[in-house]
Amino acid sequence: xxRRMTTAVLLLGxxxxxxxxxxxxxKGQISTGAEKNAMCIGCHGIAGYQVIFPEQYxxxxxxxxxxxxxxxxxxxxxxxxxxxPTMRAIAVSLSxxxxxxxxxxxxxxxxxxTSATTPK
Amino acid sequence: MNKLMIATLLLGLSTVTQAGDKIAGxxxxxxxxxxxxxxxxxKSPIDPTYPILAGQHEDYLLATLKQYKRAxxxxxxxxxxxTNAIMxxxxxxxxxxxxxxxxxxxxxxxxxxxxxxxxxxxxTK
Numbered sequence: 001x002x003r004r005m006t007t008a009v010l011l012l013g014x015x016x017x018x019x020x021x022x023x024x025x026x027k028g029q030i031s032t033g034a035e036k037n038a039m040c041i042g043c044h045g046i047a048g049y050q051v052i053f054p055e056q057y058x059x060x061x062x063x064x065x066x067x068x069x070x071x072x073x074x075x076x077x078x079x080x081x082x083x084x085p086t087m088r089a090i091a092v093s094l095s096x097x098x099x100x101x102x103x104x105x106x107x108x109x110x111x112x113x114t115s116a117t118t119p120k
Numbered sequence: 121m122n123k124l125m126i127a128t129l130l131l132g133l134s135t136v137t138q139a140g141d142k143i144a145g146x147x148x149x150x151x152x153x154x155x156x157x158x159x160x161x162x163k164s165p166i167d168p169t170y171p172i173l174a175g176q177h178e179d180y181l182l183a184t185l186k187q188y189k190r191a192x193x194x195x196x197x198x199x200x201x202x203t204n205a206i207m208x209x210x211x212x213x214x215x216x217x218x219x220x221x222x223x224x225x226x227x228x229x230x231x232x233x234x235x236x237x238x239x240x241x242x243x244t245k
Contacts, residue, residue, distance in 0.1 A: 045236060046235070047235045050179075056179075057183040058177040060180045063234045064234050065233060066168050067168065069165075069172075083200050083202070084200065
């Protein structure tokens with residue numbers, strides 16, 4: 001009986017720890033992200049910029065993209081789940097907080113600027 | 121002279137213009153139910169972890185679809201692959217033509233994605 005109760009209490013404790021963890025998720029700061037994007041603008045800030053290695057295509061437009069998607073993409077590059085060599089090299093140098101800040105900045109970047117250019 | 125300039129311009133443009141058929145792409149995207157995750161307008165994904173696709177560069181979208189397909193095929197050793205349980209399955213059944221068409225369709229849609237040029241050397245304020 002006692003043991004069962006202990007298990008129940010432990011389980012409850014474990015379950016209640018889950019939402020707490022979700023609450024401590026890193027929050028990105030748009031203004032901080034704006035100061036951390038020096039390595040991004042050389043490709044993603046140039047209209048029509050193409051990457052040529054290892055495949056040739058225009059680098060994706062990231063201003064206005066989903067914040068969580070950008071964050072996950074950077075994490076995936078860091079863990080080599082996404083393979084682009086340039087993006088991996090950059091992502092390994094970023095902390096979780098850096099990624100969250102950059103994601104927040106780029107997700108909102110399209111919404112505030114007035115001179116959006118989307119060349120086709 | 122003018123004709124030559126136009127021809128040269130067109131040639132230059134063709135390096136970034138794909139051969140995808142938007143109308144066929146719209147049909148194929150509907151058939152594959154891409155909207156069920158990426159949203160009916162392809163700019164309102166049902167979950168924030170899914171990307172906005174509407175208006176994204178056509179060649180990037182095509183490269184991405186190919187990378188998803190490659191991850192599950194004999195081409196696995198090729199340069200780039202991208203792994204995702206859902207997208208891997210979705211791309212597996214697509215031909216190169218299907219991928220070109222879907223990319224052309226999605227790129228043609230209006231969306232919030234943009235390039236925001238900025239220069240650290242020119243003060244705008």
